[in-house]
Amino acid sequence: MNKKWISIVTVIILLVVVAFVSATTGSIKVSSIELVQGLISGTNKSVNIIKDLRLPRIIVSMFVGAALAVSGVLLQAVMRNPLADAGVIGISSGAGFISLLFVSIFPTLFFWLPVFGFLGGAFACFLVYSLSWNSGLSPLRIILVGIAINATFTGLGQSFNYRGSYAAGSVNQATTSIFTMKTWNDVEVMVVYGSIGLILSLLLCSWCNMLSLQDKSARNLGLNVTKARLLISIVAVLLSAVATAIGGLIAFVGLLVPHIARMLVGSDHKVLIPFSALAGALLILTADTLGRTILAPTEIPASIIMTVIGGPFLIFMLRRSGRIHGN
Incomplete structure (x- = not known):
């Protein structure tokens, strides 16, 4: 068994183990056997509480x-x-x-929250592309403009905290990066929209492989480069939008996981995309479980844990980016 398959099997096993640990650890503790038996019989009161409170949180965190x-x-x-x-x-x-804005105006349209998020993400992506364009797209310019756009929207989002109304507080809590009080309704929304995005990403993996070539080489292979970039960007925005709308703002996951995944399974997107999905699910579930249990009953948001990990990693990547992409 080569390194690629060892990595895939290891991540799957770790994901199952962490999911069981997350489900059985906390103020209510049960064994793994009691958990499985209780889910099947439905007669164990402790397991029923876990089913209503912890399982939605686990599923949402993995999909996010x-x-x-x-x-x-x-x-x-x-x-x-x-x-x-x-x-x-x-x-x-x-x-x-945009999710905060629309849900504060139309609170009954919760199921359409990812759609609102998609519109906001698409608008932000358009701003980044358009403001970065100067006789071509420079990777460094994209990052710098993106950081400015990120700061602007983050400030606008935080302004909701100072409106002083109950509705604003409720909306802000609904999109926080703490997975507390997630329900099966959240699971339904996250699974439906998230599954659509993940399936579409798998269908686009061959285009992703061709985009790793120079544009001229990709065109010679019959790829419409502009169309491919547009469609792949749309799917990327959909995935990040639904994750943000349901799970809140969590940075660095899309930076850290793909880099590590490439070292373990290579750059073929037919393997890289599903492996990154599994590794991302493992990372956020682990971060949420640690945040929930390490200082119990106080919770540390998964976003804070990811910021502590991702900040140094971003510095490391910035130092290496010149050698990798020679810009």
């Missing part, structure tokens, strides 16, 4: 991690830039702000 990681893979393929990430270049903050 998978969506953010795959979004990062797609954006990096489009931009040929290892620093591209929905959180870094402002797509997530744009999605978060």
